[in-house]
Amino acid sequence: MGWFDKLKTGLKKTKDILNTDVRDVFKPGEILDEEKLERFFADLIRTDMGVKAATAIVDELRTKHLGRTIVLDELWETIRGKLKDILTGDGETEWEIENPMSPINMAEEGPTVLLVTGVNGVGKTTSIAKLANYMHQNGKKVVLAAADTFRAAAVEQLTMWSQRIGCEIVTKESGVDPAAVAHAACQLAKEINADIVIIDTAGRLQTQTNLMDQLGKIVRVVEKQIPGAPHESLLVLDATTGQNGISQASNFSSYANCTGIVLSKLDGSAKGGIVVPIRQEMGIPVKFVGLGEQIDDFQVFNPALFVDALFDRGDVA
Ligand SMILES: Nc1nc2c(ncn2[C@@H]2O[C@H](COP(=O)(O)OP(=O)(O)O)[C@@H](O)[C@H]2O)c(=O)[nH]1
Ligand SMILES: [Mg+2]
Structure with missing residues (x-):
């Protein structure tokens, strides 16, 4: 297809x-x-x-x-x-659908660090696997940081994906400070000359101040190691929650300085129109969309093509 x-x-x-x-x-x-x-x-x-x-x-x-x-x-x-x-209409950048790197602000030198955040179950880990796969297939050397140390299952999930993709992963035992995992991953990336570090994080609510502060700590740790890191701070929003996602975004942004949205589960949602207020109201661009549970159900978001697909009457399976 x-x-x-x-x-x-x-x-x-x-x-x-x-x-x-x-x-x-x-x-x-x-x-x-x-x-x-x-x-x-x-x-x-x-x-x-x-x-x-x-x-x-x-x-x-x-x-x-x-x-x-x-x-x-x-x-x-x-x-x-x-x-x-x-x-x-507001002069925003149009990313190339066939170039997965196009929405990413790449570091001028050394590894590019992507921090991925969001509430529980929105699709962070899955989206990271998709992103990593995308970049790996484009010849980039990827290191994953399993910094959701809250649940052992989260580390296993990401480890399984890393094996399927064939990329590096840094893990530590449950309960360890997530900033320590992020630190170790950046360290490894520098040693092996990796192109990209993607940091998974535990799900959190914007109201959990201590957990939100933890994000700030991750940011401080990585920026000490790699100038300009994190180069992207991606917030994952679940398209099935529709308008609710918008209030999550502004709060996350104040802690993690979001530079882009990954809108997951568009395939499970009849509220795909949510792309519009996200762009109109939040001032944070949608950079990628998730279109299913498989690793290649993922695309760079291009608004013009999105509109064509939404209002194209050609039948689909
Ligand atoms: N249909 C569909 N399911 C998704 C998508 N992204 C993630 N999921 C599913 O959502 C569930 C939670 O995903 P996970 O990545 O573990 O969420 P996390 O808690 O934010 O890390 C899993 O069952 C995923 O397979 C998507 O784009 N479409
Ligand atoms: Mg997860």
């Missing part, structure tokens, strides 16, 4: 809402009226894209098509165009 089909398949649940309902609402040959626009507005809201974006899209439809005969392709064109404006 090519990446575009994979993205469409991953967005299936969200697409199902839009495609089925849109066909019911916008019947070709009928006249576009206010009632139809209202029903479509409700569909957009159900994808969690937020009132602001949904209003902008419906306004655009009203301006261009109200009182006219419905031609579905024309409506979709307007919708896609408006949503792309919303997602890309």
Whole structure:
């Protein structure tokens, strides 16, 4: 399957809402009226894209098509165009979908360090495995730091992934200070001239101040060892939680200085529209998306292509 089909398949649940309902609402040959626009507005809201974006899209439809005969392709064109404006209009960087390194701020010299954080169960460890695999396949030498020392199972999970990928991993026994694991991983990376260090962390809530302080300690330890580290601080958000994710983000950001979002579990979510308010409201770019449980169910996020996939009516499996 090519990446575009994979993205469409991953967005299936969200697409199902839009495609089925849109066909019911916008019947070709009928006249576009206010009632139809209202029903479509409700569909957009159900994808969690937020009132602001949904209003902008419906306004655009009203301006261009109200009182006219419905031609579905024309409506979709307007919708896609408006949503792309919303997602890309502020001069943000467009990453190349086929270059997994493109969203990463690489160190000028020496290892690039990525810190990965988020609440419990959002998909941190899985996303790290996917990222590591991606980079490994692009010829990068990766060291994983199993700094979720809270649960033995977390270390085992990451170890298993490292064996499958064929990359280095640094582990320590349960309960050890996670900053010590991060330190050892950076040390190893320097010794073996690795390109990337990815630090897994235990799940935490933004309200657990002591655990949030621990993130600050990890940051201080790695920046002492490697100038500019962590070069990226990636927050993993679970797409199935929709709008709730947004409040998590600002709190994490104040402790871990987030530079990017990994939006996991898009495939399990009918709220794929959440990408929109994340970009509009948080000021932290979505850099990667998770599209399933397998190691290659992962892509660089590109907003224009995301819109095309979301509003592409071609059938997917
Ligand atoms: N469907 C789907 N499941 C995912 C995705 N990412 C992670 N998961 C699943 O979510 C669960 C928790 O993932 P894990 O990486 O252990 O979360 P962590 O606690 O944040 O490290 C596991 O069952 C993963 O397989 C994704 O993109 N799609
Ligand atoms: Mg984990």
